[in-house]
Every structure is written in structure tokens, then in C-alpha cells.
Amino acid sequence: MMNIALDKSIKTAPNDVSGAQHAGRNIDMQQQAGEELAFSQKYDEKHARHYFEKHQDGLWRRLSDWRDHQIARKALRIAGNPHEVLDVPCGTGRFWDVLAEDPDRVIHASDYNQSMIDTGMANRPKEITGRIRSFQGSAFNLPVPDNFVDSIFSIRFVHHLGESEDRLKLLREFHRVSRDTVILSMWVDGNVKAMARRSLEKKRPGRAYQNRFVIPVATIEEEFARSGFSIEARLDFLKYYHMWRTYVLRKTQGQA
Numbered sequence: 318m319m320n321i322a323l324d325k326s327i328k329t330a331p332n333d334v335s336g337a338q339h340a341g342r343n344i345d346m347q348q349q350a351g352e353e354l355a356f357s358q359k360y361d362e363k364h365a366r367h368y369f370e371k372h373q374d375g376l377w378r379r380l381s382d383w384r385d386h387q388i389a390r391k392a393l394r395i396a397g398n399p400h401e402v403l404d405v406p407c408g409t410g411r412f413w414d415v416l417a418e419d420p421d422r423v424i425h426a427s428d429y430n431q432s433m434i435d436t437g438m439a440n441r442p443k444e445i446t447g448r449i450r451s452f453q454g455s456a457f458n459l460p461v462p463d464n465f466v467d468s469i470f471s472i473r474f475v476h477h478l479g480e481s482e483d484r485l486k487l488l489r490e491f492h493r494v495s496r497d498t499v500i501l502s503m504w505v506d507g508n509v510k511a512m513a514r515r516s517l518e519k520k521r522p523g524r525a526y527q528n529r530f531v532i533p534v535a536t537i538e539e540e541f542a543r544s545g546f547s548i549e550a551r552l553d554f555l556k557y558y559h560m561w562r563t564y565v566l567r568k569t570q571g572q573a
């Protein structure tokens with residue numbers, strides 16, 4: 318269940334150009350309502366540093382990161398190599414290198430936690446961070462105008478949304494902000510890992526706090542259609558075995 322909290326402190330990073338401001342639109346970020354999930358607050362400075370290092374740590378993590386990058390590259394190709402992209406939530410900029418492979422691409426990046434953005438900006442190569450236009454905000458209520466970018470790129474966020482209501486809210490916002498496509502990854506069922514997780518969850522019923530969820534394929538694909546998207550591609554991390562799936566969605570006429 319999403320906790321809705323008014324966040325009056327939404328602001329742009331000191332040396333960054335907010336996407337909204339960059340586009341010359343006069344949006345008062347102080348007026349934006351921030352929305353957070355139970356897990357949203359855990360990404361403080363220490364956690365941001367840990368998150369940055371985690372994905373470069375050990376053989377399995379590096380292999381997994383490499384595969385994530387390969388899928389991201391393919392998804393961008395299928396989306397038609399979008400010119401202007403919003404990476405949200407960007408975390409510490411794990412995919413900025415892939416996004417920057419197109420030398421002409423305009424890259425916006427946003428996260429609820431400024432410490433995540435700052436860690437990415439401080440530690441990624443300068444030739445990449447120099448191209449990133451970052452701003453802090455909630456993915457559910459982005460401080461940018463309609464059709465702001467050609468594509469939204471949202472990796473490893475939807476698996477934190479256990480409620481259909483929250484996913485639909487996010488999809489509606491992405492439909493508003495993207496002109497054409499949305500790329501997003503999540504955990505889905507129909508594979509060995511999801512079955513193993515389900516039996517594990519049965520053994521530990523009634524856990525008070527859960528922040529990651531396997532979403533049934535039938536459910537999420539129905540939510541995409543309801544939100545005004547058609548499916549261009551389904552890209553699995555390791556088909557029939559792993560839970561991670563990346564979808565490439567294209568906007569259809571409107572929302573049902």
C-alpha cells in the first residue's frame with residue numbers, strides 16, 4: 318500500500334538542470350506533491366554508496382549487470398532509438414552508459430532520493446555525467462509537462478509495487494510523460510525462480526514487511542492495456558528460469 322506524503326522539499330540538484338527548467342517550462346517544483354512507498358526512504362547516502370558498489374561486486378553481480386545492459390540496449394533499439402529519454406528512477410545511474418551510447422541522445426534522469434542521483438553524478442565518468450540532466454521527484458507525479466520525452470526508461474522499480482492501484486497510477490503517469498514508448502523491468506511469474514519464491518513465501522506467511530513482488534504476467538499485461546499501452550517486446554533475463562522481464566511498450570490512442 319502506498320503512503321502518500323506531501324513533500325515540500327522537492328528541489329533540483331545544485332548544479333543540474335532540471336528537465337522541466339531545461340525545457341523552458343515554468344514549473345514550481347515546490348508545489349509538487351511527492352509520493353513515496355514504504356521502501357522509498359531507505360536510499361540515504363550510505364545506502365546509495367552501497368547500491369553503487371553492489372552492482373560491481375563479485376562475478377555473479379557483474380554478469381547480471383552485463384546482461385541487464387545487453388537487454389537495455391536491445392530494448393532501446395526496439396523502441397526505435399529514442400532521441401530524448403527519461404531514466405526514472407535512475408538510482409545511481411547504472412544505465413547512463415548505455416543511454417549515452419547514442420551521442421545525440423538527450424538524457425534526463427530522476428529519482429525520489431537526491432542521494433542516489435548525487436552518488437551517480439559523483440562516481441560515473443565525467444563524459445557521461447556531463448550529459449545527464451537530473452532532477453529529484455516522485456515517479457508517480459513527475460514535475461514535467463505532458464509528452465516530455467520520447468521514451469521512459471524504468472528499470473527495477475515496478476517489482477516494488479505490490480498493489481495494482483499503485484502500478485496503474487505509475488503507468489498513467491508514464492503515459493502522460495512519454496510521447497511514444499516506455500521500457501520497464503519487473504519480476505514476473507511463469508519461471509523456475511518465481512515458483513521457488515512462491516514456495517518460500519508459503520513457508521513464511523504473514524511477514525509484516527514485503528517490498529518486492531512477483532507480478533503475474535496476465536495481471537500486468539492487462540494493466541498495460543488498460544493504461545493505454547501495447548506490448549512491442551518481452552525481453553527475459555533468462556527465459557523460463559529467471560523472474561526479471563523487461564517490456565517495451567508503445568502508447569496506443571488513449572487509456573481505457
Ligand SMILES: C[S@@+](CC[C@H](N)C(=O)[O-])C[C@H]1O[C@@H](n2cnc3c(N)ncnc32)[C@H](O)[C@@H]1O
Pocket residue numbers: 352353354356357358360405406407408409410411412427428429430433454455456457471472473474
Ligand atoms: C532498485 S533501485 C533501481 C535504480 C535503477 N533504475 C537501477 O536499476 O539501478 C530503486 C530506486 O527507486 C527510487 N525510488 C523509490 N521510491 C521512489 C518514488 N516514489 N519515485 C521515484 N523513485 C523512487 C529509489 O531511490 C531507488 O533509487
